[in-house]
Amino acid sequence: MEKEYNSEEEFLKDYDVSKYDRPSVTSDICLFSVSSEGQNNYRKLSKKYFSVLLVKRKNYPFKDKWCLPGGFIRMNETSEEAARRVLADETNLHNVFLEQLYTFDSIDRDPRCRVLSITYMGLVDKNKLDDSLFPNASWFNITSLEDDNSYHVTLDNGNETIKFVVGKTLKEKTTDRFKFEVLDNKSIAFDHPKAIISGMERLKHKISYTDIVFNMIGEYFTLGELQQVYEVILGKKLLDPAFRRIIAGKVVKTDKMQTGGGHRPSVLFKYKDEKEL
């Protein structure tokens, strides 16, 4: 039989959370960037790779496996604040673009106890920040082979190559949401392969109707570089004229030029943050 209360104050004074069982909650970040790899041919542009930041776990569970940066949220911070704190602590990255991605909540996703993960997608310009990264964190280049039912992903950070396979099934015939399932994974902790795939899909989708891509490049860039970024994220080649038409309204030409390659120099552009008049 429940006690009767006559006011909210009275009720709140009596309320005791500890009587109820509660899950733990972490905030994890799927941080993406695009990295350039040096070229031996002086004429060619440096090849670009889509990459994700992973952290080596120092403690149990999943000790010595790679995982997304993340940690338990504190009672006096939001999950986004927790994400920013964790990024600063584990990787030394500050002021990154973050957007809430998904809350993962499978019952057995953590062997310790019931843990929910509020996962964020983050985007940064890797080149600005590379040297300041803490040693336990590492950027992995992503190669993803996709078919209708699965993703075969290879991650490479220069020293180590990781592979995993994630299956996908449409949740309902009327929607675009997938149920992801980890089919093969030996090197990544928790259900983080799912988070990586979700993040990749989110980014692929949003790159076409928002300007989030500009969080992944420097202030000045050539249209060729920008196009490369789109191409590695979308996983396909784009036609130059079409790309330039699409991007035209989002960028502003500057009077700077980029020279030095064995080819025609190119104009440096900036992101046009004002909406056109």
Add this chain to the structure above:
Amino acid sequence: MEKEYNSEEEFLKDYDVSKYDRPSVTSDICLFSVSSEGQNNYRKLSKKYFSVLLVKRKNYPFKDKWCLPGGFIRMNETSEEAARRVLADETNLHNVFLEQLYTFDSIDRDPRCRVLSITYMGLVDKNKLDDSLFPNASWFNITSLEDDNSYHVTLDNGNETIKFVVGKTLKEKTTDRFKFEVLDNKSIAFDHPKAIISGMERLKHKISYTDIVFNMIGEYFTLGELQQVYEVILGKKLLDPAFRRIIAGKVVKTDKMQTGGGHRPSVLFKYKDEKEL
């Protein structure tokens, strides 16, 4: 100083969740539908309204205010399972379309303690289910006036009219995500006005590139009815030929006709769940 462990088993045996402070977690559902209102003119179609399901709170906090159906998640169920359980318990609705919307986590959103809300967007065909609804739940027709900075929303269930105002600011210039802020609200519990707005935006957006709208109508429908559904969700009139072109690939003509209105009868269509060959 932390104890050293030599295996995951050993670590897990020692792990004691209760040492750590944890938030509580609820699962809430922003359930939408489209309702028809009878017409006095025998010629005219019944007017359609976009509507949301609210529940009157029986207990503190926010006793007697309206809120989204929801409740605390249990340790042996996912948030989606919790959402389905709660919908069955509070409203007597089963087998509804659900999709995870957002996790709301402002620190003071619940006066009892720190409570996160994993919020789902749900879609149903109201007409099929109307009579079975529990009495504490009620459908409210939504009228929303929007400008660049705010939503002025009026909710009406026939007996009661509720108003609230939610402000919006773009989170980052590169994205489409808004920070919502409740500017005026006397009748709705928690931060649920934000969830309602988020759900409306999500639905508006996804209606154009998925088939989720078919969760909101019956098996057989006329194209005029379907167009009305799009119109109330998008909040604008559509041109008939354009609408028919867009929808053509998603529906199949049946040999049934709808007659009875003072006008040309119309063909009844079905959702085409197979992709075209």
Add this chain to the structure above:
DNA sequence: TGAATAGTGTCTGTGAGACAATATTAT
């Protein structure tokens, strides 16, 4: 000079916006 990227021109087909026109019913 040649390989490579930068940048532009233009044709074509698709598809949305706009508006007009015809069809059919119940009162």
Add this chain to the structure above:
DNA sequence: ATAATATTGTCTCACAGACACTATTCA
């Protein structure tokens, strides 16, 4: 007959895909 919805036809404009062409640099 008339008001209302159902359905189709068609013109135009915007834009993406495709391909060709020119421009410019440095070893």
